[in-house]
Amino acid sequence: MSVDQLILEFDRALRTVLAPARSQRPIPGSAHPEAEMSEQERAHACGLMRVNHVGEVCAQALYQGQALTSRDPALRDALRGAAGEETEHLAWTEQRILELGGRKSLLNPLWYAGALSMGLIAGRLGDKWNLGFLAETERQVEAHLDSHLRHLPEQDLRSREVVEQMRIDEIRHAETAVKLGAAELPEVVKRAMKLVAGIMTGTAYRV
Numbered sequence: 001m002s003v004d005q006l007i008l009e010f011d012r013a014l015r016t017v018l019a020p021a022r023s024q025r026p027i028p029g030s031a032h033p034e035a036e037m038s039e040q041e042r043a044h045a046c047g048l049m050r051v052n053h054v055g056e057v058c059a060q061a062l063y064q065g066q067a068l069t070s071r072d073p074a075l076r077d078a079l080r081g082a083a084g085e086e087t088e089h090l091a092w093t094e095q096r097i098l099e100l101g102g103r104k105s106l107l108n109p110l111w112y113a114g115a116l117s118m119g120l121i122a123g124r125l126g127d128k129w130n131l132g133f134l135a136e137t138e139r140q141v142e143a144h145l146d147s148h149l150r151h152l153p154e155q156d157l158r159s160r161e162v163v164e165q166m167r168i169d170e171i172r173h174a175e176t177a178v179k180l181g182a183a184e185l186p187e188v189v190k191r192a193m194k195l196v197a198g199i200m201t202g203t204a205y206r207v
């Protein structure tokens with residue numbers, strides 16, 4: 001990797017963790033007025049959106065890991081679209097946390113570093129395993145968003161529409177990874193990933 005590229009990647013990492021993300025698409029749900037919610041409902045919605053934001057910070061790191069380790073420029077190009085949508089998800093969830101009066105996870109630098117290490121490890125195993133890891137992550141995120149749609153306050157349409165659009169995008173991202181040649185991960189790896197994700201979401205909900 002050239003020094004220029006290294007600087008570029010480092011800059012991307014810093015921006016993910018520190019700077020507000022931008023969205024090309026209009027933010028889903030923004031046509032709805034802010035819903036009436038009890039203190040408790042608002043805090044719950046905020047916790048769930050913070051979990052989603054952490055997921056998107058990790059997605060940034062995973063796609064960056066993919067771009068850093070893949071030897072195939074065509075593959076990197078093919079994944080650029082998905083990575084761009086992840087940046088939008090980052091912007092949407094961040095915006096929603098602010099609207100709900102909350103703050104982002106204090107542990108974001110840690111989540112980012114953890115996900116990037118995982119991505120780099122997967123990347124060393126080669127593109128098909130790296131894509132397999134990406135596809136499985138997207139599937140687990142989708143399952144996770146499904147559960148959020150069951151738990152978010154019914155009336156919080158601004159949060160719900162963000163989560164719904166993210167879910168549609170994540171399904172497409174998993175399909176893209178499969179189309180590009182993702183290997184199916186062994187069951188034990190999938191289970192380990194779920195375990196780690198469980199710890200992460202439990203923590204991110206609170207801090």
Ligand SMILES: [Fe+2]
Nearest residue numbers: 056059086089
């Ligand atoms: Fe996403």
Ligand SMILES: [Fe+2]
Nearest residue numbers: 138169170173
């Ligand atoms: Fe995704």
